[in-house]
Amino acid sequence: xxxxxxxxxxxxxxxxxxxxxxxxxxxxxxxxxxxxxxxxxxxxxxxxxxxxxxxxxxxxxxxxxxxxxxxxxxxxxxxxxxxxxxxxxxxxxxxxxxxxxxxxxxxxxxxxxxxxxxxxxxxxxxxxxxxxxxxxxxxxxxxxxxxxxxxxxxxxxxxxxxxxxxxxxxxxxxxxxxxxxxxxxxxxxxxxxxxxxxxxxxxxxxxxxxxxxxxxxxxxxxxxxxxxxxxxxxxxxxxxxxxxxxxxxxxxxxxxxxxxxxxxxxxxx
Amino acid sequence: xxxxxxxxxxxxxxxxxxxxxxxxxxxxxxxxxxxxxxxxxxxxxxxxxxxxxxxxxxxxxxxxxxxxxxxxxxxxxxxxxxxxxxxxxxxxxxxxxxxxxxxxxxxxxxxxxxxxxxxxxxxxxxxxxxxxxxxxxxxxxxxxxxxxxxxxxxxxxxxxxxxxxxxxxxxxxxxxxxxxxxxxxxxxxxxxxxxxxxxxxxxxxxxxxxxxxxxxxxxxxxxxxxxxxxxxxxxxxxxxxxxxxxxxxxxxxxxxxxxxxxxxxxxxxxxxxxxxxxxxxx
Numbered sequence: 001x002x003x004x005x006x007x008x009x010x011x012x013x014x015x016x017x018x019x020x021x022x023x024x025x026x027x028x029x030x031x032x033x034x035x036x037x038x039x040x041x042x043x044x045x046x047x048x049x050x051x052x053x054x055x056x057x058x059x060x061x062x063x064x065x066x067x068x069x070x071x072x073x074x075x076x077x078x079x080x081x082x083x084x085x086x087x088x089x090x091x092x093x094x095x096x097x098x099x100x101x102x103x104x105x106x107x108x109x110x111x112x113x114x115x116x117x118x119x120x121x122x123x124x125x126x127x128x129x130x131x132x133x134x135x136x137x138x139x140x141x142x143x144x145x146x147x148x149x150x151x152x153x154x155x156x157x158x159x160x161x162x163x164x165x166x167x168x169x170x171x172x173x174x175x176x177x178x179x180x181x182x183x184x185x186x187x188x189x190x191x192x193x194x195x196x197x198x199x200x201x202x203x204x205x206x207x208x209x210x211x212x213x214x215x216x217x218x219x220x221x222x223x224x225x226x227x228x229x230x231x232x233x234x235x236x237x238x239x240x241x242x243x244x245x246x247x248x249x250x251x252x253x254x255x256x257x258x259x260x261x262x263x264x265x266x267x268x269x
Numbered sequence: 270x271x272x273x274x275x276x277x278x279x280x281x282x283x284x285x286x287x288x289x290x291x292x293x294x295x296x297x298x299x300x301x302x303x304x305x306x307x308x309x310x311x312x313x314x315x316x317x318x319x320x321x322x323x324x325x326x327x328x329x330x331x332x333x334x335x336x337x338x339x340x341x342x343x344x345x346x347x348x349x350x351x352x353x354x355x356x357x358x359x360x361x362x363x364x365x366x367x368x369x370x371x372x373x374x375x376x377x378x379x380x381x382x383x384x385x386x387x388x389x390x391x392x393x394x395x396x397x398x399x400x401x402x403x404x405x406x407x408x409x410x411x412x413x414x415x416x417x418x419x420x421x422x423x424x425x426x427x428x429x430x431x432x433x434x435x436x437x438x439x440x441x442x443x444x445x446x447x448x449x450x451x452x453x454x455x456x457x458x459x460x461x462x463x464x465x466x467x468x469x470x471x472x473x474x475x476x477x478x479x480x481x482x483x484x485x486x487x488x489x490x491x492x493x494x495x496x497x498x499x500x501x502x503x504x505x506x507x508x509x510x511x512x513x514x515x516x517x518x519x520x521x522x523x524x525x526x527x528x529x530x531x532x533x534x535x536x537x538x539x540x541x542x543x544x545x546x547x548x549x550x551x
Contacts, residue, residue: 018301021300021301021303022297022298022299022300022301022346023300023346024297024298024299024300024346024347024425024428025421025425026398026420026421026424026425029398029402029420031402031405031406031409031416031417031420032417032420032421035409035414035416035417045412048409048412048413048414048416048417049409049410049412051406051409051416051417052405052406052407052408052409052410052416053406053410055402055403055405055406055409056402056403056406059399059402059403060399062390062394062395062398063394112303112304112305113304113305113538115302115303115304116304116305116306116534118302118304118311119302119304119306119307119310119311119339120530120531122302122311122314122339123336123339126314126332126335126336126339127332127336128332129328129331129332129335131318131321131322131335134311134314134315134318134335135315135318137302137311138298138301138302138311138312138314138315139298139301139302141301141302141303141304141311142298142301142302145303175542175545175546176542178545179538179541179542179543179544179545179546180538180541180542181541182481182541182542182544182545182550182551183305183537183538183540183541183542184305184541185478185479185480185481186478186479186480186512186513186516186537186541187305187306187534187537187538187541188305188306188307188308188341188477188478189474189478189513189516189517189520189537190306190520190524190530190533190534190537191306191307191308191310191340191341192341192470192473192474192478192517192520193517193518193520193521193523193524194307194340194341194524194530195340195341195375195379195470196467196470196517196521197521197524197525198337198340198371198372198375199371199372199375199376199379199463199466199467199470200372200467200521201372201460201463204460204463204464204467205467207464207467207468207471208467208468208470208471209471210468210471211467211468211469211470211471211472211473211474212471212472212474212475212510212514213471213508214471214472215471215472215473215474215475215476215510216475216508216509216510217509221387221391222383222384222386222387222388222469222472222476223384223387223388224387225383225384225387225468225469225472226380226383226384226387226465226469227384228468229380229383229384229464229465229468229469229472230380230465232464232465232468233380233460233461233462233464233465233468234461236460236461236464237457237460237461237464240460242456243456243457
């Protein structure tokens with residue numbers, strides 16, 4: 001493999017890695033990631049077919065809420081190298097892609113843990129109203145995710161040995177990777193607590209508990225919960241004697257009435 | 270003369286087309302700093318930077334606004350527009366002296382993000398992407414480059430449209446809302462938004478947090494059948510999501526006691542590793 005190809009692989013797998021966390025441009029999907037890798041490696045037809053095959057397998061891999069799916073980014077880049085440079089069949093490429101996707105998931109958990117530090121550095125920068133620093137922190141966090149994919153991919157490209165990468169990943173103690181994954185499931189409570197402290201009004205906290213209990217028992221979509229919450233909000237405002245001022249309302253008659261209707265309409269929006 | 274001066278000063282604190290466009294660009298990197306603590310917290314703050322820079326001129330106000338928007342936020346990335354737009358309008362209104370307090374802004378954000386994620390996740394990840402990807406993959410398998418190309422351009426076309434028009438919609442609606450804010454509406458909005466926001470937070474605490482405690486409490490054998498009862502099953506019978514609620518309330522208490530959030534984060538990571546190592550958490 002030429003130096004130029006290795007550089008291109010590094011750049012493209014960085015873009016793929018960034019894409020995997022952004023989930024905007026979809027460069028991390030096998031259909032795109034494998035096709036471009038094939039182009040770089042000089043066998044676009046094989047890359048295209050591998051991308052299509054892997055894409056169909058990965059159709060259901062999606063990030064819902066705060067959870068992570070298997071990592072299609074690393075799976076795509078590494079399996080393309082092994083199929084085209086390593087001379088493996090498409091079937092073998094798929095077989096390699098699946099454990100690599102699981103390994104990539106572990107790596108992204110690490111990356112999303114490291115970026116907690118970026119969040120805290122941004123809080124520090126906010127104390128000085130340093131706009132530039134906050135922007136730089138935000139965008140440089142992307143490099144963590146870019147390197148997460150480009151370093152293992154480039155290593156495989158240079159040595160064409162998936163075993164080496166797998167051995168390196170296995171060297172990470174299971175208790176740490178497993179523990180971080182477990183913690184990744186609930187670390188967000190700190191974020192919840194901060195925002196709750198900002199918006200909580202003590203006498204309205206029952207609505208928080210109401211949401212919690214209903215959320216635990218009802219299998220509704222979040223949209224449906226939004227509608228239920230909105231209904232509670234409207235009922236609360238309408239029935240609250242604090243907002244009813246009968247004497248004034250009568251005096252101002254129709255005008256104030258239409259004003260009130262308008263107010264409720266706005267709230268619904 | 271004096272009037273003209275204040276007029277000019279006021280114009281300078283109104284959001285411009287450039288600010289809105291810059292926000293739109295930033296929105297395309299909504300998950301760049303995805304982190305387990307605040308998910309899109311840092312990203313939302315960056316989305317708000319053009320607004321904060323425009324509408325607030327004193328350092329004190331800017332610091333407060335920046336910190337306000339570093340808080341927890343999470344939504345399907347393609348659906349962040351309406352929330353960002355309405356928040357921009359609220360901040361502009363606040364800077365012009367409308368009595369929109371911090372809690373109202375936060376509550377609106379939370380109240381909108383939950384339902385939007387509820388629409389966005391199934392629509393983008395469960396419908397649009399699988400359909401386009403399956404179409405693209407079938408073309409790719411026939412060796413056609415139209416496969417990846419159609420997938421890329423169609424998906425991103427829809428996504429960019431949602432981001433841009435979502436942002437405009439949120440901003441326009443928000444500005445209209447701020448303009449109409451008068452008399453009785455503002456306290457109504459404040460309380461109503463807080464009710465909605467707190468309700469959604471309650472739902473999210475149980476839906477978006479994963480804690481599993483497979484600790485075996487009892488093992489009973491009746492007629493050759495072994496029934497294993499785990500701690501998690503007992504908790505779920507009481508009420509689903511109790512550990513998440515307990516942890517959230519504990520964190521709220523500790524944060525109020527001025528415990529550094531970094532310490533809390535490390536403690537929770539420690540808890541995760543320790544619990545996993547001992548087989549209590551999974």
